[in-house]
Amino acid sequence: MDETxxxxxxxxxxxxxxxxxxxxxxxxxxxxxxxxxxxTDAHGRFVFxxxxxxxxxxxxxxxxxxxxxxxxxxxxxxxxxxxxxxLQILLVPKN
Numbered sequence: 771m772d773e774t775x776x777x778x779x780x781x782x783x784x785x786x787x788x789x790x791x792x793x794x795x796x797x798x799x800x801x802x803x804x805x806x807x808x809x810t811d812a813h814g815r816f817v818f819x820x821x822x823x824x825x826x827x828x829x830x831x832x833x834x835x836x837x838x839x840x841x842x843x844x845x846x847x848x849x850x851x852x853x854x855x856x857l858q859i860l861l862v863p864k865n
Contacts, residue, residue, distance in 0.1 A: 798830075
């Protein structure tokens with residue numbers, strides 16, 4: 771397992787680092803070719819699958835987006851390699 775991934779994963783399990791998952795957050799994934807949305811589950815998790823290699827940005831918005839726009843996490847850019855997985859952790863306020 772990749773050391774960076776293990777470090778990120780251990781931070782996610784640290785109750786001092788992440789107090790509680792936030793459900794119902796709208797997550798937006800963007801690239802030059804697509805825009806997709808997902809809603810976080812009860813554990814604060816979301817998945818975008820079947821993505822091609824490329825550069826992406828992921829942002830988090832309060833429930834009700836796009837009718838009600840409240841940005842909770844600034845866009846985070848990342849590159850996804852061909853036939854790979856990516857992990858992005860977005861920290862958002864609970865309220």
